[in-house]
Amino acid sequence: MRTNHWLPSSWFGHKDADTSLMSLRDQIDRLFDDFGEGLTLRDRRFAMKSDISETETDLTVTAELPGMTEADVTVSVSGNRLTIEGEKKTETSSRDDKENADDKDARAFHRIERYSGSFRRVMSLPFEVDPDAVSARMKDGVLTVTLPKPPEVQAEARKIVVERAT
Structure with a gap:
């Protein structure tokens, strides 16, 4: 049993x-x-992880793109769609094993966990975007895209006061 x-x-x-x-x-x-x-x-595959935040005047998309620079990333806007795409290249070096047999810097990889490759992320936004008003900045592998809301969308938002029930 x-x-x-x-x-x-x-x-x-x-x-x-x-x-x-x-x-x-x-x-x-x-x-x-x-x-x-x-x-x-x-x-x-390389994946882009992002946060989206909102204020009364704009949307901000913050994306982690470790090891990438502004030259590796393309940001575009069309209508109500934001597209972020790019490619993280694999760092490779070519060495002749016989030539570098005594080279202490020569490495034999047993496991590779850092991802590389291309990515494309398309986000549908709740409003049409003015492409001339969008800004994108890259610092230390973090991309920040700011998308100002059009005035008619800003006017729609209205804070409602929450009262205590009796």
Whole structure:
């Protein structure tokens, strides 16, 4: 009699392992592999993570793009769409192993976890954007895009006073 009846049978190496549980896990793993930005070691795609904040007068998109400069990034606006795209290049160097056999700086990589590749992110905004009013700045791998709201959108926003119920 097994005392750990609450554990999946597959943990004990039984031939009648709970295949439905493993099937569910495989489906969930595939879902997460396909979802979002695809940050799996199999894909090796570079993903842009961003924050969006809003004031009465503008929207601000802040994106983390580590290791990138303003030359690596393109920002464009069309109608109510903001597009941020770019490419993070892999740093590579070519060395002749025989020539550098005694070189202490020669490296053999056993694992690479830093991602590289191209990305493209399109964001739909709740208003049409004036491309001439948009500003984008890059500092220390952080891109900040400021999108001023049109006057008619600013006028629509009205603060409502919340009163205490009696």
